[in-house]
Amino acid sequence: MNFREMTVYQIYPKSFQDSDGDGFGDLRGIIRRLDYLAKLGVDMLWLSPIYPSPQNDNGYDVRDYRAIDPRFGTMEDFEDLVQEADRRGMGLMMDMVFNHTSTDHEWFQKALAGDATYQDYYILREPKADGSLPTNWQSKFGGPAWESFGDSGLYYLHLYDVSQADLNWHNPAVRKECQAICNFWLEKGVRGFRFDVLNVIGKDPVLVDGSGDGGSEEKALYTDTPRVHDWVRQLNQASFGQREDTVTVGEMSSTSIAEGVKYTNPDRDELDMIFNFHHLKVDYPEGEKWAQDDFDFLELKRILNDWQEGMAAGGGWNALFLSNHDQPRQLSRFGDPKHYPYESATMLAQTIHLMRGTPYIYQGEEIGMTNANFQSIEDYQDVETHNAYQSLLEAGKDQAEALAIIQDKSRDNGRTPMQWKTGDQAGFTTGTPWLAVNANHDQVNAQSELSQRIFAYYQDLIQLRKTEPLISQGDYEGLFLDHPRVMAYRRRYGDQELLVLSNFYGDPVTLDLSELGWQADAKKVIGNGPLTELSDQLEVAPYETVAFRYQKKG
Numbered sequence: 001m002n003f004r005e006m007t008v009y010q011i012y013p014k015s016f017q018d019s020d021g022d023g024f025g026d027l028r029g030i031i032r033r034l035d036y037l038a039k040l041g042v043d044m045l046w047l048s049p050i051y052p053s054p055q056n057d058n059g060y061d062v063r064d065y066r067a068i069d070p071r072f073g074t075m076e077d078f079e080d081l082v083q084e085a086d087r088r089g090m091g092l093m094m095d096m097v098f099n100h101t102s103t104d105h106e107w108f109q110k111a112l113a114g115d116a117t118y119q120d121y122y123i124l125r126e127p128k129a130d131g132s133l134p135t136n137w138q139s140k141f142g143g144p145a146w147e148s149f150g151d152s153g154l155y156y157l158h159l160y161d162v163s164q165a166d167l168n169w170h171n172p173a174v175r176k177e178c179q180a181i182c183n184f185w186l187e188k189g190v191r192g193f194r195f196d197v198l199n200v201i202g203k204d205p206v207l208v209d210g211s212g213d214g215g216s217e218e219k220a221l222y223t224d225t226p227r228v229h230d231w232v233r234q235l236n237q238a239s240f241g242q243r244e245d246t247v248t249v250g251e252m253s254s255t256s257i258a259e260g261v262k263y264t265n266p267d268r269d270e271l272d273m274i275f276n277f278h279h280l281k282v283d284y285p286e287g288e289k290w291a292q293d294d295f296d297f298l299e300l301k302r303i304l305n306d307w308q309e310g311m312a313a314g315g316g317w318n319a320l321f322l323s324n325h326d327q328p329r330q331l332s333r334f335g336d337p338k339h340y341p342y343e344s345a346t347m348l349a350q351t352i353h354l355m356r357g358t359p360y361i362y363q364g365e366e367i368g369m370t371n372a373n374f375q376s377i378e379d380y381q382d383v384e385t386h387n388a389y390q391s392l393l394e395a396g397k398d399q400a401e402a403l404a405i406i407q408d409k410s411r412d413n414g415r416t417p418m419q420w421k422t423g424d425q426a427g428f429t430t431g432t433p434w435l436a437v438n439a440n441h442d443q444v445n446a447q448s449e450l451s452q453r454i455f456a457y458y459q460d461l462i463q464l465r466k467t468e469p470l471i472s473q474g475d476y477e478g479l480f481l482d483h484p485r486v487m488a489y490r491r492r493y494g495d496q497e498l499l500v501l502s503n504f505y506g507d508p509v510t511l512d513l514s515e516l517g518w519q520a521d522a523k524k525v526i527g528n529g530p531l532t533e534l535s536d537q538l539e540v541a542p543y544e545t546v547a548f549r550y551q552k553k554g
Contacts, residue, residue: 001043003247003272004317004472007353007462008093008192008360009042012325013050013072014058015417016363018429025417025428027073027081036446038088040366040455041462044192044247045085046093048325050078054104056163056383058325060095060196061102065181082189093192093247094185098178099201100164108165112150121174123157123166124149125207135207137221138214140253142387157207159200159222169201169231182239192247193240195271199252199259202228216254224252224259232263232270241269249319249358250274257307261314273317273358279303280327290388292405295334297504301487305478308356308489312476318357322348323365328413332371336506336543341368341450343543346457346528350545351487351502353461356476364418366458367451371413372438377403381435385410419445460526468525470498470549479516485509486540490516497552498525499534502545511538522550 017029027050037045049059050072059069068075082092101108111118125134125146134155137145139162146155147162157166167174182193202225210218232250240246248271250263255276263270281287282303283295311318322330331337335344345368353359374380377389377399385406392402407413412435419441420427426441438444444451465471474493480486485505491498499518503509514536522534529544540546 001466002472003358005466006043006247006358007041007465008044008046008247008249008319008358009037009040010046010048010324010360010362012048012363012415014048014434015415015428017418017420018431018433021429021431022071023429023431023433024071026071027068027077031077031081031084034084034088034090037090039459040361041459041466042090042361044091044093046192046194046360047095049095049097054102054163056102057161060097061100061104061161061164062097063102063104064106066184079188086189091191091245091247092189093194093249094190095194095196096178096182097196098167098181099197100158100160100166103163103165105165117173120171121168121177123168123203123207124152124154125157126154136209136212137207137218138212140214141384157203160197166203167201169203169227170205175231175234176238179235179238182235186240186243186246191245193249195248195250197253198232198250199224199228199255199263201231202226219254223254224256229262229268229270233268236269236271248272252276257310257316258314260307260311260318261316264311264316265314267315273319275319275321276307279307280322283333289409290392290405292408298482298484300334301478301481304355304487305481305489308476309478312356318355319360320352320355320357321360321362322352323362323414324360325362325414326411327362328409329369329371330365331368332408332413334504337368337370340506340543341444342453343528343541345454347502347504347543347545349454349458349461350500350526350528350547353465354471354491354498354500354547355489356474356491359461359465361458362414366455367419367446367448368444368454369416369419369438370440370444371407372410372416372436373407374412374436375403377406379436380406380410380412382410382412382415385412419451421445421447457528464526468498469493470496474498480511483509483511486511492552495552496549498547498549500545500547501538501540503540503543506542508542509540511540512536513538517553518548519550519553522548525549 013025016025017033018025019028052063052067052069053059053061107118107121133146139145141161149156158164200222203222210221250271252274260274263274282300285291285293331345389402416438417428417433422442426437470491470493474491477490479488487502525547527546529541531546534548
C-alpha cells in the first residue's frame, strides 16, 4: 500500500496498556490490543521510544539504540509484536532519536573516559578566551545549551536537556552508526521510522554566537542547513531507501514550506513526509505557550492552507495531525467536549483526514479523550509542566491562575492512560498507574456509546482514504479563507471533485455556495450532521462537517 493511502496510529507505550500490573504500559499490552487497532483500520503503528533510557525526556534520551527498555518488555516481546501486527496487516514504525544521545549512552561514557574516537562523536568545544561558554546559545528546555564535559575543560552541546548530548554528524562514523541502527531494526521487521528533530543535526563546524534568547535568529544557525539534506539522503540510500515498503516521517522543528518540499519531494530521496508544528501554536498569545487564550481560527486556517498549497506545488507531502504526546487533547483545544463531544471530535478528524497528506491518529482521539483537568499540580508528572508552574507563580500568578493554565497546556493531557472501559483505572492497569487516569473515563472509554460512535466515524474516514483516489491523490484548493467560522476546501482528481465543509463553532452558519460551480449530481460522501444535499444556500449546524462529491464542470 502506498503511504498516501495509509493512516498511522501513534502509541505512547507508557500509557497504552499495562499487561503485568506495574502501572506502566508495555509491549505485551500493545499485543493485547492489536485486534482493536486492526478493527479501527490503521496501517502503521508508530511507537514512541521504547529503548533503554534514564527517562529524563520520556525516552527521547536514548541509552542504547539496539535494545528494549525492560520496563516495556524484551526483544522477544518486540519480535512477537512485529509478527502479530503484520498478521493483522499493520506495520511498526520506530522513533529514531539521532540528534542526541543520553549522557548515559556507552558512546558518551567512553568519550568522558578520554577515548578520542568517541569524543569526536559529540560536539565538544573550548570556552571562549574570557572563560565564558563556547556560544551564547540557549537550550530549548531552558538555560545555556552547554555543559561541562567532565574535568576536561571542554563543554558539550545539548540543544535539549542537559542529559541529551548532541551528536557530531560531521563525523562519518556517526552517520554510519545511525545508518546501521536503522538497518538493525529493518532486519527485525520494522517498516517505518519517525525521525526526531532531524532538521537540527546540521550545525556548522564553527559555531558562533546568536541572539542569546533562543529565538528564530539563533535557531537559524543550526536549523535546516543545506548539509542536513545531504545527510538525510545518505541515511535514505544506506538503509530504508533500499526497501520499497518503508514509510518515513521527519519531525521538523521551526521549518518552512520550502524546506519541507526539499525533505519530501520523492525525486530527492530523503523522506516520505514531515511534521511541522506551526498550526499548533495558534493559541499561544504573542508566542507564549504558558498563557490562556482562545485559538486563532483564521490563523489556523491560514497555516493549514499555506502548507497544503505550498507542499503540493513543490511535490512535497504533509503528515496531518492535531494531537501527539507533547500536545493537549485536540477535542479540548479546538472543540467543545461538554456540549458537542461527538460533533466536534468527528469534525476535527474529518477536517484533517480529507486533506492532502497522510493522517496520524494519536491514541485516544478516536474515542474522544479530553484534557485531564487535574485539580492539583501534584497530579501532573511532566517536568516541563512543573517548571512552568513555578515560573508562573514567580511571575505573579496565584495558584489557581497557574493551575488553570497548566490544565490547558500541559503535555500530560496527552499522556494520561488510555481509557478502555469503566471502573478502576479504566482497564489500563490492575495496579497504580504511573499517571492518573482521566476522571471522565466512565463516560469516555472504548466501550461507551459516545466513544463507539466516534470510533466508527474514524473507521469510515480511514476506509475512504484507502478507496478514494480523490482523497489519497487529489489536488487541494482552499475555500472561504476569510470566513470566521468555517474551514472549507476542495479536492480534485480527474473529473471528480470533493467539497469539504467544517463548522468550528457552536452556532449554525449559512454559506453561499452559488459561485463554486458544483454540479447537480452532488452526493454526500460522509458527514456528522443533518445535511444530506448540496444547495446554493447551505446551513451548516454547530460543529457539523460534511463532504460532497460531484463531477467537475466543463
